[in-house]
Amino acid sequence: MNTHLVEPEIVMAYRDGQLAAGEAAGVRAHLETCAECQEIAASLDDVSAQMRAWTVEEPSPQLAWRVAGRAGKPKGKFWWWHWPTAALVTAVLVVAVLPWKRPPAPTVQTGWLPVGSVRTSESNLPLPPAEPRRHDSVAEIGPQAQARTGQLGGVIGGIVSATPMAAPPTSVQRRTQAQFAMEARRGAAIPVPTAPMIARDATLNLTVKDFASVRDVVERIVRVHRGFAQNLALTYQAGRNNLTATLRIPDPELDRTLADLRYLGKVDQEAQNGEDLQAQHVDLAARIANSRVAEARLKELLANRTGKLSDVVEAENELSRVREDIERMQAQISSMENRVEFATVNLRISDTPPVPAPSSVWRGLSEAGRNGLTILGEGLMGVATWLLEYLPTLIVIVLVFFFPVRWLWRKLQARPAFRLPN
């Protein structure tokens, strides 16, 4: 039909939605009345409909992986924005739990079980709450309680057996470990605190007459009780010989070790302290177990890769984050267990002070000078003692705060997530 106002191509453009609104209205109106154009439109539609049969398969998940891999290792940015919060909460808990001001008197009654005591640990401790305790990450894996139960046992078992044992476990230790393992297996989806985990430390200051042999004797005592000297130093200050040492003694041997040490001379000062790490320990173990479940889940997710790049990237990021987390917590837990297994003795032994005999002006002056040095020395010693005393606490706090601070730092750096090639 030569006189036809609307070209077939325009009908097609109309069907493809490629006409401007005004033009489209005109064509629509024409189509309603023109059978010829309707026929063109119908056959165009039919061609398109038949062509839709040619579908292609989805790209393989490898595509996302390869693009993600080649586009540069992305920095973790999407996941774990919540974990610094968790770390902060933990830090607050730790700070609240740790005794900042330690009582100078022995605190034997408050926590630890004396060797040979037959009191059951359960009687010492408040009953576990019936309500499940919420750990910051426990909630995530509710449906996997079964898996976690197994994991928890494995984790704790692994940690316990991995802890260096200088001596075969004594009854108290064996009991503690067994209880832990049982606890883990019985497993209660919720780790329930029942066994005490006391980290004991003692301070002992002595004055001895025969300083010459004191080092040998101290080392022999430590050896006999299957402990070790974490550090040991001999100093000469203000005319006195000093031996300062940090001894690590298997916990059940602590009392006998202290008794042996006391025999060396006159006791100037003695203090004992016990800190129950059990709640923290159980909490950490549970969190490790949770992270292990998360790790397994992520590995599974990566094995059954979906094709989505964001999934892949996120899963990779989270996996490395989870592993980092597990390592950090394991370091914490083994340091904790080490503190429980080996009590700490801060030992200071001095020989008897020399008889002051200032007879001349020169002697008077040098005496004054020596006193000055003594004061300085004591000041330094005080700082050192303070450091020794609070170092474990400081380390825990630094560990806990390190990651949030680093996270904040990275956040503030706000670098682009990946580097654009030139």
Next chain:
Amino acid sequence: MDLTGSDESLMLEVKQGSEPAFIALFERYARPIHGYFRRRMGDPQRAEDLAQETFLALLKGARRYERRALFRTYLYAIAMNLLSAERRRAAKDRGSTTDEPATSADPDAVLWVRRAVEQLDDQQREVLLLREYEQLSYEEIAGLLNVPVNTVRSRLFRARMAMKELLVTR
């Protein structure tokens, strides 16, 4: 950042080094770009390789991206260049193109459509595929092939009319 924004605004974010924006674009276009190569090539593995290359080239050239062209035109231009380079290479290697996108597992209807498409001349086929499968607008196709919109329209019309004949003679 708005990851639901236009392709163009996302691409500008990519230019600034935004990974999430790149991911968003990848997720929008991974399937279409893969489909682009898959319908034009015989080897599924190569199709995927080239899809990968397309996104990497997109990333690589991000610094030079300007809002002068529609993103889709830009993206498919990359794909088209990679495809023609691939075809040149294949032609040199084997002396002839063996771009037979055949898989015996295809159902009859698919085979039928593919055979029909193969019988079109190159120019008509490309316009038709870009319209039917990549669903580009006439304008985008024109920009991509560097021809006037009218030419796109007439090639497309002729391609569809030819397809109608080819499909009917089944």
